[in-house]
Amino acid sequence: MSEHMNPDPTEGRTVETNRAQFLGRGAKGGLVLAVGGLALAAAACGDDDSGTASSTAMSTAAAEPVDDIAIATLAATAELLAIDFYGMGIDSGFFTGDQLAYMKAAQKNEQDHYDALAEVLGADAPKDLTFTYPEGTFASAKSIATTGTALETAFVGAYMGAISALSDNGLKKVAAQIGANEAQHLTVLKSLGAGGSLVPNPSLPEVLTAAEATAAVTPFLG
């Protein structure tokens, strides 16, 4: 990793993650884009983990600033992409009723992740990013579901990989929590893509490497 890819939390500077930096981190750092909510989740999970998760995130950042801060920064970027995608899906007007409610709830899931992550990162949190989508992505409910399935598949796979890649045991659990939540989004999007029919899942969700996850998400980075 180049030094500017590993923000030192003690510097207190604002990091503007651009596309090149993002891809460089994903490919070289062993850190996946979709480890997204990790730091975030660490901040948010205090209530169901005896109040230790938040402190875990903070202590991890202090003890191992390079890896964990890098993951948190990438995480926030991934969450922003997810928030943007669900927002575009909602605004398309193709979803109503329980489907619209689910899309809004999923967007809120991602927003919760980002908010907690941004709180951990402070001024270092990526923000004001823009994303691009292939032509026709939001042309129909089915195309949205198809794109969402691709994104969530990458997110789930990346989170699964992050469980073993992370060094902090508390964060490993948080990665599992986020991965499970993304897996739920995935199975719903697969169903929407199938016109509402239930779609079976593999017994063990695929695990992606950082390079694979990055490759899956690269087309969406502006």
Add this chain to the structure above:
Amino acid sequence: MTMETSRGEFLSLGMKGGLALVAGGSLLGVAAGPALGQASGDVAIAKLAATAELLAIDVYGRAIGTGLFDGDVLAYMEAARQNEQDHYDALAGVLGNAAPKDLTFKYPAGTFASAKSIAATGVALETAFVGAYLGAVEALESNDLKAVAGQIGANEAQHLTTFKRLDAGGTLVPNPSFPESLTAKQATAAVTPFLA
């Protein structure tokens, strides 16, 4: 040796080992890597895991057998049962003769009386499974097993969201941003009523 896991042994392991009952499929991953060379705690998880998988297989099998499901819902239930069977098969392969087998389970009256009652039971069980797997990610010693527990937890989370949808009459039900993590004690308490 052949191990016949009794209800008492099962609960004892769950309560004392700090290992969640539904750390179930963890050993699945062990099949592809070092398993029984792990700490004794991880081996205990494997035995508990196989028991939990048997319970899950039994639930899905009974649900399918009711005839209350058809079409894509039936196909999903059959696939979910296969998910659990895959977990058990891999686990049993690791444990060999030590794998629990021929266990029986009991269910509250009316559990399989309707699609809704089955879905409600499925929600309760899968919630416990997900929470326990998430707890297992933290509790396990083997890093490889942690990853596998995470995978199984994600798969169970998918089952859970589908059961919640069925319980709501087909309507999509939002999920919490961070699925709850259960302790071994909490997970054991949730599943205990089903052990004969």
